Amino acid sequence: MKKPELLAPAGSFDKMEAAVLYGADAVYFAGSGFGLRARAGNFEPDEMEKALKYLHNREKKGYVTVNAYLKNNEFEGLEDYLHKLSGIKPDALIISDPGVFATARKHAPNIPVHISTQANVTNLQTVEFWHSLGAERVILARELSRDEIAHICKNTSCEVEVFVHGAMCISMSGRCLMSNYMTGRDANAGDCAQSCRWKYSLVESTREGQYFPIEQDERGTYFYNSKDLCLLDHVGELADMGVKSLKIEGRMKSIMYVSVITGVYRKAIDRAAEGNYEVDPEWVRLIKSVSHREYTEAFYDGEAGAESMNYGTNSYVRGCEFLALALYQHELGTVIEAKAKFHPDEAVSVLGPDMREVDILVDKLLDMNGNEQPNTKPAMKYILKGIKLDEGSIIRRHEKGDHKLSE
Numbered sequence: 001m002k003k004p005e006l007l008a009p010a011g012s013f014d015k016m017e018a019a020v021l022y023g024a025d026a027v028y029f030a031g032s033g034f035g036l037r038a039r040a041g042n043f044e045p046d047e048m049e050k051a052l053k054y055l056h057n058r059e060k061k062g063y064v065t066v067n068a069y070l071k072n073n074e075f076e077g078l079e080d081y082l083h084k085l086s087g088i089k090p091d092a093l094i095i096s097d098p099g100v101f102a103t104a105r106k107h108a109p110n111i112p113v114h115i116s117t118q119a120n121v122t123n124l125q126t127v128e129f130w131h132s133l134g135a136e137r138v139i140l141a142r143e144l145s146r147d148e149i150a151h152i153c154k155n156t157s158c159e160v161e162v163f164v165h166g167a168m169c170i171s172m173s174g175r176c177l178m179s180n181y182m183t184g185r186d187a188n189a190g191d192c193a194q195s196c197r198w199k200y201s202l203v204e205s206t207r208e209g210q211y212f213p214i215e216q217d218e219r220g221t222y223f224y225n226s227k228d229l230c231l232l233d234h235v236g237e238l239a240d241m242g243v244k245s246l247k248i249e250g251r252m253k254s255i256m257y258v259s260v261i262t263g264v265y266r267k268a269i270d271r272a273a274e275g276n277y278e279v280d281p282e283w284v285r286l287i288k289s290v291s292h293r294e295y296t297e298a299f300y301d302g303e304a305g306a307e308s309m310n311y312g313t314n315s316y317v318r319g320c321e322f323l324a325l326a327l328y329q330h331e332l333g334t335v336i337e338a339k340a341k342f343h344p345d346e347a348v349s350v351l352g353p354d355m356r357e358v359d360i361l362v363d364k365l366l367d368m369n370g371n372e373q374p375n376t377k378p379a380m381k382y383i384l385k386g387i388k389l390d391e392g393s394i395i396r397r398h399e400k401g402d403h404k405l406s407e
């Protein structure tokens with residue numbers, strides 16, 4: 001069995017570093033134009049060049065999304081952009097629009113193309129179609145079952161990529177106009193307002209302002225709100241099928257999210273390569289510890305039924321709060337960047353790139369001039385006196401009852 005690639009999201013340079021530290025083989029990110037995720041931290045050309053150097057020095061790959069669907073007047077500048085990318089040499093372009101695909105083959109023929117999940121590839125014939133036009137890889141729609149994925153992998157020489165973790169759309173991938181209709185924000189230009197997560201009521205046409213609750217059942221009215229995908233149980237099976245790449249969704253997610261989810265799937269892929277794949281309960285604890293909307297396997301077993309929806313709430317659940325990121329060693333201890341407030345005397349836990357989580361007690365918190373501080377303030381740097389943590393370690397506070405020590 002060939003190990004599938006682990007592909008993680010990189011919404012910014014520091015998220016890319018986190019993904020690499022926690023075991024990604026490749027990352028995907030957008031440039032400042034023509035990619036989805038208009039609100040994710042897209043990379044300017046200089047930064048993209050730096051990112052690709054960083055990745056290639058570590059024998060990792062970087063794919064650039066150019067996956068917006070364009071209108072006639074939006075093609076202006078695309079050729080120049082592709083020429084620039086041609087010089088920077090990402091390992092692939094992720095494209096949905098056939099017009100963009102044709103332009104990329106002409107103006108950046110040295111860069112392989114991966115067909116984006118936004119292109120809704122749901123069958124073998126379409127995989128072969130794109131492959132015959134020169135696509136190196138197809139990222140399948142998230143709505144395919146195990147049998148459909150296996151059939152495609154068995155019958156094509158095209159590389160197949162599958163989403164294994166992250167947010168799902170209520171509509172077929174890439175075919176939703178809800179956000180566009182309700183807010184003018186275009187989901188196919190990366191600007192989705194997530195209208196499917198909103199709370200809905202019924203209004204009678206002559207009684208403006210009177211909201212009648214719609215109750216499908218006692219849990220509420222979030223009838224479009226899908227749970228998040230998690231195919232952790234099936235990593236061994238997907239690897240056996242010959243899936244080339246397992247993809248994690250979430251360029252808008254935090255460094256903690258990218259680190260934890262990437263680290264867990266790294267362990268899973270390595271375990272799958274050893275044979276007799278089994279999920280370690282610790283991995284499940286970890287993926288539940290980051291912000292998510294409850295997990296579902298969605299279409300993997302066939303139809304995604306009512307159990308794949310989150311009718312009760314549109315909020316996220318999480319097991320812990322991201323307090324700080326370990327940056328580097330200092331003569332007095334470890335320098336951290338705070339993400340939230342915490343006190344030196346509270347018990348917090350540290351999760352390192354080896355995916356071991358331990359509790360620590362910080363004796364003294366110092367500012368960068370060595371002065372003792374009573375607590376952290378977000379976005380400031382501090383030194384944890386006398387404590388040695390690996391770069392990229394995540395300091396976090398577990399919600400009540402979920403602390404590592406109290407389990």
Ligand code: SF4
Nearest residue numbers: 169170176187192196
């Ligand atoms: S509104 Fe919801 S279903 Fe539609 S594109 Fe946005 S996230 Fe997907």
